[in-house]
Amino acid sequence: MRNVYVCSCVLILFVLTFATTALPQSAAAPQIPKPAPPKASAAASKVESEAAQSTAAKLPVRRVILYKSGVGYFEHLGDVRGDQTVRIDFTSGQLNDVLQSLTVLDLNGGRITGVNYNSEAPLSQRFGMLRLPLSEQTDASKFYGALRGARLEIHAGAATFTGRLLSIEQRTRVTGETTVPFDVITLVSDSGEVRSIEMTTAVTVRLAERDVNEEVGRYLGLLSSVRQQDLRRLTIATSGSGQRNLYVSYISEVPIWKTTYRIVLPSSPKEEPLLQGWAIVDNTVGEDWNNVELSLVAGAPQSFIQPLSQPYYTRRPVVPLPELAQLTPQTHESAMLGGLGSIEGTVTDPNGATIPNAEVKLFDNAGNLVASKTTDDEGHYDFGDLPGSNYRLEVSVQGFQKTVVNGLSVGGGRNVTQNLTLNVGAATETVTVHAAAPGPMMSESMGRAQFQAGVGVGGGVLGGTIRSRNIINRGEFGKLEAVGVPAAAQGQELGDLFEYKLKDRVTIHKNESSLVPIVQAHVNAEKVSLWNASSGSLRPLRALWLTNSSALTLDGGSFSILEGDAFAGEGLTDSIKPGEKRLLSYAADLGARVESFADTTPERVTKVHIAHGVMIQTSEYRQQTKYTIRDDDTTPRTIVIEHPMRGGWLMSDDSPKPAETTSALYRFRIPVEPKSTAVLIVRESRPMESRFDLVNLTDDQVGLFVRQRSINPDIEAALRKIVEQKGRIAMLDAEIHKRNAETKKIFDDQQRIRENLKALKGSAEERALTERYTQQLTTQETRLETLQHETASLQDQRDLAQADLDKMIETLSLDTTI
Numbered sequence: 077m078r079n080v081y082v083c084s085c086v087l088i089l090f091v092l093t094f095a096t097t098a099l100p101q102s103a104a105a106p107q108i109p110k111p112a113p114p115k116a117s118a119a120a121s122k123v124e125s126e127a128a129q130s131t132a133a134k135l136p137v138r139r140v141i142l143y144k145s146g147v148g149y150f151e152h153l154g155d156v157r158g159d160q161t162v163r164i165d166f167t168s169g170q171l172n173d174v175l176q177s178l179t180v181l182d183l184n185g186g187r188i189t190g191v192n193y194n195s196e197a198p199l200s201q202r203f204g205m206l207r208l209p210l211s212e213q214t215d216a217s218k219f220y221g222a223l224r225g226a227r228l229e230i231h232a233g234a235a236t237f238t239g240r241l242l243s244i245e246q247r248t249r250v251t252g253e254t255t256v257p258f259d260v261i262t263l264v265s266d267s268g269e270v271r272s273i274e275m276t277t278a279v280t281v282r283l284a285e286r287d288v289n290e291e292v293g294r295y296l297g298l299l300s301s302v303r304q305q306d307l308r309r310l311t312i313a314t315s316g317s318g319q320r321n322l323y324v325s326y327i328s329e330v331p332i333w334k335t336t337y338r339i340v341l342p343s344s345p346k347e348e349p350l351l352q353g354w355a356i357v358d359n360t361v362g363e364d365w366n367n368v369e370l371s372l373v374a375g376a377p378q379s380f381i382q383p384l385s386q387p388y389y390t391r392r393p394v395v396p397l398p399e400l401a402q403l404t405p406q407t408h409e410s411a412m413l414g415g416l417g418s419i420e421g422t423v424t425d426p427n428g429a430t431i432p433n434a435e436v437k438l439f440d441n442a443g444n445l446v447a448s449k450t451t452d453d454e455g456h457y458d459f460g461d462l463p464g465s466n467y468r469l470e471v472s473v474q475g476f477q478k479t480v481v482n483g484l485s486v487g488g489g490r491n492v493t494q495n496l497t498l499n500v501g502a503a504t505e506t507v508t509v510h511a512a513a514p515g516p517m518m519s520e521s522m523g524r525a526q527f528q529a530g531v532g533v534g535g536g537v538l539g540g541t542i543r544s545r546n547i548i549n550r551g552e553f554g555k556l557e558a559v560g561v562p563a564a565a566q567g568q569e570l571g572d573l574f575e576y577k578l579k580d581r582v583t584i585h586k587n588e589s590s591l592v593p594i595v596q597a598h599v600n601a602e603k604v605s606l607w608n609a610s611s612g613s614l615r616p617l618r619a620l621w622l623t624n625s626s627a628l629t630l631d632g633g634s635f636s637i638l639e640g641d642a643f644a645g646e647g648l649t650d651s652i653k654p655g656e657k658r659l660l661s662y663a664a665d666l667g668a669r670v671e672s673f674a675d676t677t678p679e680r681v682t683k684v685h686i687a688h689g690v691m692i693q694t695s696e697y698r699q700q701t702k703y704t705i706r707d708d709d710t711t712p713r714t715i716v717i718e719h720p721m722r723g724g725w726l727m728s729d730d731s732p733k734p735a736e737t738t739s740a741l742y743r744f745r746i747p748v749e750p751k752s753t754a755v756l757i758v759r760e761s762r763p764m765e766s767r768f769d770l771v772n773l774t775d776d777q778v779g780l781f782v783r784q785r786s787i788n789p790d791i792e793a794a795l796r797k798i799v800e801q802k803g804r805i806a807m808l809d810a811e812i813h814k815r816n817a818e819t820k821k822i823f824d825d826q827q828r829i830r831e832n833l834k835a836l837k838g839s840a841e842e843r844a845l846t847e848r849y850t851q852q853l854t855t856q857e858t859r860l861e862t863l864q865h866e867t868a869s870l871q872d873q874r875d876l877a878q879a880d881l882d883k884m885i886e887t888l889s890l891d892t893t894i
Contacts, residue, residue: 186316
């Protein structure tokens with residue numbers, strides 16, 4: 077048993093440290109009430125203290141914050157009297173987290189004298205303390221093996237055998253074509269007789285020794301304790317006088333809260349869909365959550381488990397491997413580069429007449445001037461090729477008030493129409509409005525319904541039963557019409573995390589789950605059909621191209637689509653930040669078909685660049701992918717084609733521009749009329765480079781370039797001059813080589829003559845042959861002089877020709893498109 081003694085001042089410092097390091101800002105700073113003065117007199121407090129020492133107080137849960145990493149932050153707040161103790165029950169798994177994060181404060185001057193909990197050794201350690209070498213998982217053979225040497229009494233039919241267990245072994249017998257195993261137990265009697273008995277269902281065994289029987293009982297008792305409730309009771313001892321407030325906080329392992337959405341599509345294209353988000357929360361901590369403040373944090377702060385509640389018997393640390401189970405559903409990647417959009421509109425006066433020559437300025441989200449124009453004779457203006465962003469529009473003209481429009485959202489190829497009506501007044505007066513947006517989806521005959529706040533969890537759920545809010549009503553013709561309602565939770569960024577703080581307190585009983593509302597907002601969404609060749613189907617998917625126009629981060633989860641008073645499909649989505657655009661697919665589109673065909677052209681040279689003796693030929697492969705889209709339905713469609721982005725391939729200038737680009741895909745938007753066919757042709761090229769040293773070019777290579785049409789006539793003429801100059805140098809090299817070969821031959825012949833003259837010494841033929849050889853040597857010397865002069869002259873010519881070639885190569889510079 078371990079006691080933890082913490083004084084109030086140290087605990088306050090720990091709370092401040094824990095708030096700045098362990099939890100996000102809003103989630104980590106507990107709202108601790110100010111200490112209230114004691115209500116009773118000193119004498120009365122003494123009596124109350126003595127009466128309260130024998131009872132334990134219960135602190136209700138007042139605040140819960142659940143994280144996506146599978147932990148929850150809990151706050152308890154309640155009253156204690158005198159030296160009263162407080163008890164909180166946990167499981168062993170929860171207790172490890174509690175010991176790692178527990179904070180206890182007596183808010184009215186009392187002291188925390190100790191925090192105790194029931195401790196017990198791990199089951200494996202307790203098994204090791206038994207004299208029987210048995211583990212938690214055992215069978216009859218292992219059990220008898222642990223009893224070797226013990227005295228047993230065996231009854232087989234009418235016979236009884238008594239002795240000490242020597243062994244148990246498995247044997248086999250063959251019956252027909254089947255091999256049957258069986259166990260044989262061997263006993264040694266007091267007289268030394270060894271007997272083996274086959275263990276059948278008719279054989280019974282009794283433990284004949286009392287201490288062995290008791291040890292087996294202890295073993296079975298340990299096995300039985302595994303099935304008992306794993307209850308660990310934390311007892312907090314306090315010391316003080318009178319009634320005081322006690323604050324307790326900790327983190328504990330909890331199930332991961334889950335998110336699910338409903339998207340109600342309107343019947344009119346001028347209305348915006350309604351997005352409704354719910355969180356599924358499970359209370360498994362063993363205590364009721366009655367009227368608690370609940371916050372849900374999207375994100376996964378680092379968290380781990382250390383078995384602090386178990387006694388350690390060795391110095392080796394236990395660091396279990398973290399487990400992270402995370403689904404990877406079929407979702408659609410968000411855009412890396414959004415498509416270009418535009419803003420256009422008409423400027424009129426209060427009577428509806430157009431205003432020409434009005435100055436229209438467009439500013440980006442950072443306040444920088446993007447463009448400025450004046451309206452034409454019909455009062456029209458337009459700004460095109462705008463990257464995705466939020467813009468501000470300012471319109472001014474003499475005699476009218478200056479008008480500023482904020483919140484113009486452009487992106488993903490979206491075209492925004494913003495008409496403006498200027499009020500008559502001084503130019504120094506400014507009227508600021510927000511970008512036009514469709515109003516709430518309501519039936520005109522219904523009027524604006526009021527949001528009916530329920531009771532229980534988030535005003536909408538009690539005890540796991542959904543109490544519906546008045547968010548969906550049937551319109552005049554029986555169709556579902558969504559009603560504008562306030563959000564059910566407040567959203568707040570927490571660094572990399574995002575918090576949903578429910579506006580209403582909730583009640584969830586232990587071992588129950590609830591569906592609590594977190595999002596209620598109108599969003600921008602375009603209904604499209606999405607097709608990708610990797611799906612292997614000609615049918616595209618029905619999808620929503622949804623822009624999160626709410627101020628909340630939408631956590632990843634499942635969603636359901638309601639359209640035309642019925643269920644239309646469901647799907648999965650990753651988290652979506654405010655202002656982010658995402659495709660959500662939910663059903664197969666049986667009214668459209670898409671086929672694709674790719675045609676690759678061979679490599680051809682498109683550009684030649686010559687500089688510093690190197691010719692660089694830029695060539696490219698070209699591929700054309702043709703998508704044929706057929707709308708067999710009676711309604712028009714917008715088809716989004718996902719074209720793969722391949723490394724090294726570039727979109728050609730004459731190819732259509734994608735609406736947006738992800739890290740791996742181009743997305744093209746194609747409108748298709750009913751009962752008609754549309755075609756999308758995507759052209760791509762892959763550039764390649766080939767390098768050639770001009771000094772190594774041959775006439776055959778130049779001829780090959782001409783046949784391949786990889787050079788034009790100007791380049792051919794320049795290369796021919798280089799090849800001709802190289803030919804002249806080659807001819808001079810050949811003449812020089814010929815003379816060098818003749819010179820070497822004369823030198824070899826003179827060496828032969830000199831050897832012959834040495835051999836003629838003292839012979840009768842010496843005089844005649846000597847005169848002959850001398851004449852031959854004289855002739856050769858004359859030829860050698862001539863060869864030397866010719867070789868020197870040819871070498872000079874060769875050097876001049878090489879210098880001309882080097883200059884020709886170095887000065888040749890061309891940059892030509894083929």
